[in-house]
Amino acid sequence: RPRVLSGIQPTADSFHLGNYLGALRNWVGFQDSHDAFYCVVDLHAITAGHEPKVLRQRTRVSAAQLLAIGIDPDRSTLFVQSHVPEHAQLAWVLNCITGFGEASRMTQFKDKSAKQGAERASVGLFTYPVLMAADILLYQADAVPVGEDQRQHLELTRDLAQRFNTTYGPTFVMPEPFIVRDTAKITDLQDPTIKMSKSASSPNGLIELLEDPARVAKKIRSAVTDTGREIVYDPGHKPGVSNLLSIYSALTGRSLDDLVLAYAGKGYGDLKKDLAEVVVEAIRPIQERTRMYLEDPAQLDKLLAVGAEKARAASSATLRRVYDRIGFLAPA
Ligand code: ATP
Numbered sequence: 540r541p542r543v544l545s546g547i548q549p550t551a552d553s554f555h556l557g558n559y560l561g562a563l564r565n566w567v568g569f570q571d572s573h574d575a576f577y578c579v580v581d582l583h584a585i586t587a588g589h590e591p592k593v594l595r596q597r598t599r600v601s602a603a604q605l606l607a608i609g610i611d612p613d614r615s616t617l618f619v620q621s622h623v624p625e626h627a628q629l630a631w632v633l634n635c636i637t638g639f640g641e642a643s644r645m646t647q648f649k650d651k652s653a654k655q656g657a658e659r660a661s662v663g664l665f666t667y668p669v670l671m672a673a674d675i676l677l678y679q680a681d682a683v684p685v686g687e688d689q690r691q692h693l694e695l696t697r698d699l700a701q702r703f704n705t706t707y708g709p710t711f712v713m714p715e716p717f718i719v720r721d722t723a724k725i726t727d728l729q730d731p732t733i734k735m736s737k738s739a740s741s742p743n744g745l746i747e748l749l750e751d752p753a754r755v756a757k758k759i760r761s762a763v764t765d766t767g768r769e770i771v772y773d774p775g776h777k778p779g780v781s782n783l784l785s786i787y788s789a790l791t792g793r794s795l796d797d798l799v800l801a802y803a804g805k806g807y808g809d810l811k812k813d814l815a816e817v818v819v820e821a822i823r824p825i826q827e828r829t830r831m832y833l834e835d836p837a838q839l840d841k842l843l844a845v846g847a848e849k850a851r852a853a854s855s856a857t858l859r860r861v862y863d864r865i866g867f868l869a870p871a
């Protein structure tokens with residue numbers, strides 16, 4: 540079975556609906572078709588400032604949410620990045636074959652460092668894409684599900700793999716971007732022209748998987764809709780209503796056409812009321828299961844330790860080969 544790797548940062552108290560419908564939900568499906576490795580990337584989470592206690596808690600909550608949505612540790616490998624030292628070890632080697640100019644062209648660094656101020660942005664943030672390359676190449680992943688925002692980083696990963704392979708001999712599998720069809724791109728409820736995101740959305744524009752259902756319903760009822768009153772799917776002219784329809788469709792499996800037909804002659808209020816119920820019903824079991832996993836942190840940590848063992852079995856073989864190829868003297 541082809542191998543897939545994906546990671547998510549523990550940088551929020553909860554994942555949001557965009558993360559879930561745009562990325563995490565696909566992770567569940569890959570478990571049937573792929574040899575799947577999923578990690579909570581805490582090394583990446585310290586590149587832009589953090590609170591130690593908060594990071595530790597968010598790492599557990601992130602893992603609990605992944606289990607809650609259906610990541611099954613028996614059918615995939617779920618682990619925390621810092622539990623597998625090979626990530627940092629390979630990242631160092633890759634740093635040494637990455638050009639400074641090459642890294643400087645990464646647009647995510649440009650965006651994020653511009654926000655923080657160039658003097659304050661860390662070298663870790665600068666070299667983040669190299670660590671991401673290490674995450675992927677360590678596992679010899681064939682496919683990496685990526686959103687548009689990560690495409691450039693995957694290109695760098697491929698360049699580095701190619702460079703290493705030609706310089707030191709075939710070592711890494713060349714990872715392919717995995718574009719999942721029908722993946723919903725969710726926009727902000729208050730400003731449907733921007734994507735729902737933890738850093739750019741206002742609290743009312745964002746739906747968190749773990750937030751109070753009554754509040755979620757209220758946010759949906761007060762989502763910004765468009766002029767006119769017809770319920771049609773037209774992201775260009777009616778981004779607000781179209782976003783609500785996308786969420787509806789993604790959560791129920793009903794096609795957009797079917798929904799538009801069902802809401803013909805009805806008002807925005809009807810759509811919002813029904814969608815609020817759909818979303819609340821979708822997140823309620825996720826919340827219950829997340830709570831269940833968090834009730835026993837020792838058990839959760841044990842489960843992650845097993846995942847880390849499995850991850851190390853795969854990654855240590857790659858690192859050994861890399862160290863050998865690059866000319867490090869093996870310890871006797
Ligand atoms: P940040 O604002 O810090 O970049 P984010 O909200 O964009 O955070 P990420 O952690 O960058 O979240 O993204 C995690 C995953 O969720 C990525 O695979 C990304 O493509 C996906 N994703 C994020 N926001 C959305 C969205 N609005 N719609 C669909 N997919 C999304």
Ligand code: MG
Nearest residue numbers: 688736737738
């Ligand atoms: Mg993002």
